[in-house]
Amino acid sequence: MNKTKRIFEQTPETMEIICAGIGGRGVLLASTLLIECAVDADLSAIASDEYGMSQRGGSVVSHVKIGDAKSPVVGRENAHVLLAFEESEFYRNLTFIRRGGLAIINSRNTSIFESVDKVLKKRNIAYFLIDGDKIAKEKGMIQASNMAILGFFSAFSIGPYNHDALRHTIEKKVKESLVLKNIEVFEEGFLKAVSLSKNL
Numbered sequence: 001m002n003k004t005k006r007i008f009e010q011t012p013e014t015m016e017i018i019c020a021g022i023g024g025r026g027v028l029l030a031s032t033l034l035i036e037c038a039v040d041a042d043l044s045a046i047a048s049d050e051y052g053m054s055q056r057g058g059s060v061v062s063h064v065k066i067g068d069a070k071s072p073v074v075g076r077e078n079a080h081v082l083l084a085f086e087e088s089e090f091y092r093n094l095t096f097i098r099r100g101g102l103a104i105i106n107s108r109n110t111s112i113f114e115s116v117d118k119v120l121k122k123r124n125i126a127y128f129l130i131d132g133d134k135i136a137k138e139k140g141m142i143q144a145s146n147m148a149i150l151g152f153f154s155a156f157s158i159g160p161y162n163h164d165a166l167r168h169t170i171e172k173k174v175k176e177s178l179v180l181k182n183i184e185v186f187e188e189g190f191l192k193a194v195s196l197s198k199n200l
Helices: 002-007 025-040 089-093 113-123 132-138 140-153 165-174 176-197
Strands: 015-022 045-051 059-066 080-084 096-107 126-130
Touching: 002 132, 015 025, 015 089, 025 045, 025 059, 025 140, 025 165, 045 080, 059 089, 080 140, 089 096, 096 140, 126 140, 132 140, 132 176, 140 165, 140 176, 165 176
Parallel strands: 015 080, 080 096, 096 126
Antiparallel strands: 015 059, 045 059
């Protein structure tokens, strides 16, 4: 992903990530996998979770910090990466992304609002849309769109989050009976990013 590798030529000492979605869609599992992957790379990692009005269907935002962090909470315009597991939550959490950051959005759409696109371009924020729900459904794992997003993210190889490291973490942490299907979804997300990179 050449465009974003230019943005992240050096991994920041403290990397800040926002995982945003709704209850029951794997947001917290995704943030747990990010934490575990960082720990496996001998990095310090902390997280803080925020919930909406209901556990299932309400907004869920997980703040993840890698490195020497004093607080688990990501501040406004501080996140290097926003992983949005629902498009609506991408818009809701836009203010977290810093200049030069990255957003990966689970969406069946092929574009975002023009006004938002202009703001992101002005702030040098790279963003990508991937239909994680479609990938998960095709693999027979409707609730595994989070794995497609993580697979897509892994193609950027930012910090400890490369393809092999995240795949290993999934294999280690996901329930044994679900691992193979989750890995299939993860790999398809990764391949989507690799295919896209050839056109950048």
